[in-house]
Amino acid sequence: MHDSIGIPACFTSSDQRQADEPASVGRSGQSVFMSVYRTKLAGQCRLITVTWCRNLLLHGLSVSVQGPDGDEHYRCKVELKPWYFWRKQGSKHFIVDGRTVDVVWDLKAAKFNGETEPRSDYYVAIVCEDEVVLLLGDQKKDAYRKTGCRPSLIEPMLVSRREHIFGKRKFSTRVKFNDKGTFHDISVECNNCISSNSSSDGFDPVLEIRVDGKVAIQVKHLQWKFRGNESINVGKSGVEVFWDVHDWLFGSGPRHGLFIFNPIPSSSVSPSSISAPSSPPTSSWTSMPVSNQEVNSASGDYDNAAGSSKFCLFLYAWKVE
Structure with a gap:
């Protein structure tokens, strides 16, 4: 199922966010956790950035993929409002160099423990060419069963993490x-x-x-x-x-x-x-x-x-x- 999902206010364009990230976060007062992974996707080694954002009204999840020039050209955004429970499970897709990349998530039972990023009982899977190139969370079996795809032959590597x-x-x-x-x-x-x-x-x-x-x-x-x-x-x-x-x-x-x-x-x-x-x-x-x-x-x-x-x-x- 592909949802039409709103864009959290904490996620601006790639260039703007990189140039003014601390200032924009400070003005918004929103907790932001950004994790950057290196893995192979669409035939190239790329950086994938997973961003969790939280304020009083919503949890936001953003996935971006590094483009051919080193910029983040491809982006998927998910808005998790507490009164839209069905949006805590779903999928979206975008195109990277002519190849489809699916982002599949299940956050129905996710335990956040008051934090911006979930601690347990969830998964977020990024799929390309029948491979799960990046899998977050502890419900790995559920993720592979839902996507019907095999694990990637290349193990993703966590490169950096930014926490506000x-x-x-x-x-x-x-x-x-x-x-x-x-x-x-x-x-x-x-x-x-x-x-x-x-x-x-x-x-x-x-x-x-x-x-x-x-x-x-x-x-x-x-x-x-x-x-x-x-x-x-x-x-x-x-x-x-x-x-x-x-x-x-x-x-x-x-x-x-x-x-x-x-x-x-x-x-x-x-x-x-x-x-x-x-x-x-x-x-x-x-x-x-x-x-x-x-x-x-x-x-x-x-x-x-x-x-x-x-x-x-x-x-x-x-x-x-």
Whole structure:
């Protein structure tokens, strides 16, 4: 069944969204989770972006496929309004380089647990040429039975994830840094401590980044160290953490802090434990803004060193009063 489905307001055109993504999300106040996968579709290796969007009135799901020039030319949008229960199951299709791509979903029993992205009891399948090239969710058997298609011979790879989260002081998420790893709980919290320094108006903000409940990074005197980066160990993996909270401290209106978690080869990170606060950062990131392009470039260097693609998490933490 092919539905005529409305377009959630949080999904703009590809070019506009890429150019002004944080600003548009901040104005709308909508939680947005974007996951980018690399797989083979329509005869080429392409990036597929799956975006979940949530506000007070609806859940939205968008699937976009990278075009031949590296842009997202092909897009499918699904609007999930609570009073249209039949729209929680269905399919849509679009054409990629002359080949039909079907997006099939079943969210009738999906458990969101108050989050933007479902946790369990659902599937979203992307099908091309009788192959399920990407399958999300835990109801895999139901997805293959519904589509009648075989699994792809190429395993999709999660390349990056962007999360826009709104809160007052603490921001939390769950993430796997590799396909075979386990989920880790990550939280970011900014606290105002009392300071005897009169120049700081009595407040000395402290940033804490926790992994699985343990302090991984603690940054004191945040008004002077609002940008930085540091390497930590998460399980058996090394992770480079970047932060930029300039707008938290000095901005006005809707403002976000940016936190980037970039896995690195084990040989490139010095041994450290997340059981104790890390030492203050000493790098060029403390004196320059965090740029997605710069981090993507760094990620590319890690890819080459490791000989495989690495996952990268971008966490936009939006403070609301």
